[in-house]
Amino acid sequence: MISSPVYVLVQPKIRGSYWTSNILEGINNAATKHRDTLCILDTPYTDSFYGMPVLVVGSDIDWIDYNINMLTEYGVVPILVNACMLPIHRSICSGVVFELEEAMKYCVEYLKQTGHTRTAFLAPHANSVSDITKCQAFGDEKNTYPASSTIEECVDSFLKILPEKKYNGVICSNDTVAVCLINKMRKAGYSIPDDCYIIGMGHSFLAANHTVSISSVAFNYTQMGEQAVNLYHIIEKEVSPCHYTLSLPCCFVPGLSTGETSPMDYSSHVKKAQLTGQAVTDDTYFSGEMSQQIISLEEVFQRCDSTDRTIMFGLMNGDGIEEIAGRVFLTPRAVRYRIKNFFNRYTNMSQNEFLQKLRDILK
Secondary structure: OOOOEEEEEEOHHHOOOHHHHHHHHHHHHHHHHOOOEEEEEOOOOOHHHOOOEEEEEOOEHHHHHHHHHHHHHOOOEEEEEOOOOHHHHHHOOEEEEEOHHHHHHHHHHHHHHOOOOOEEEEEEEOOEHHHHHHHHHHOOHHHEEEEOOOHHHHHHHHHHHHHHHOOOEEEEOOHHHHHHHHHHHHHOOOOOOOOOEEEEEOOOHHHHOOOOOOEEEEOOHHHHHHHHHHHHHHHHOOOOOOOOEEEEOOEEEOOHHHOOOOOOOOHHHOOOOOOOOOOOOOOHHHOOHHHHHHHHHHHHHHHOOHHHHHHHHHHHOOOOHHHHHHHHOOOHHHHHHHHHHHHHHOOOOOHHHHHHHHHHHHO
16 A cells, blocks of 8 residues: 555644644544555645645634635645534535534533523633634523633633522533632532532543542544544545535533532543643633643643553542552552652652642642
């Protein structure tokens, strides 16, 4: 089989994020199966790509619109790899997306069916194409509270009007928002889920292992990357212009934040990725101290395996080495080795410092 190139254009701002790394891992997995050569592009604007498909991985509506339109002008065939259909509708191009509108509508209906009809949508990012789609699917502008600056500032402003509005359900634009909201609500004296049901988006390890495990919508970004390469080859073989859309389902996973009686083990539901270890720092939205801490800890847990995660969450909860060893089917000596190796490989913090930061966020 002759090797062929698969070209991928990635928005620079999101290259360090774990969700982009998961997509790229899926792209790399599928490219390896097809014996393709993976080419990450810094700029798509060259005549050498005329008539060829290019995968476009991005999150901001302005960046996506500009680059897809520019690619089209150069005679390139863009394939959008993004959470929702909106850019495909705007630019009439191919793409791999999640059924995001359906997921959002399911969350709204879920809250209604459980008697939580006073619902707010919290902290969507004004320039995020997926958050724009979530807002449209939520369909209630009066009860939508977008973030004009940081997540923390948006949550703080929301808590000031909460006593008056008396919301009993909140859908958060992502799990970082959900963790921030629950931490601040509990500090203010609210009881979750008794006072309010909380739903996140993204199904992160930190949200799943919070003391109040957070109900969330899971997106399989690795599968998205794999399907993007499959679509790449379908379009590459077409002899006439065409547009295809692959729509991937999302999975709602309930937790304590919406009334589950016990936390669930979510380790097998989220795919780990090889990461750069770089937190998202060039966007005001994620620049708050708590948000940065959540993202940096999540990146660590995305990089390690399920055994390491079980060990770390056990240590956070004060479990003994022998108890943890039985849980992961290893000897106490092997557990101690893995703990040492974890801190050598994934973080420059001491064990005490790392576990304290974890407790600050999750307990």
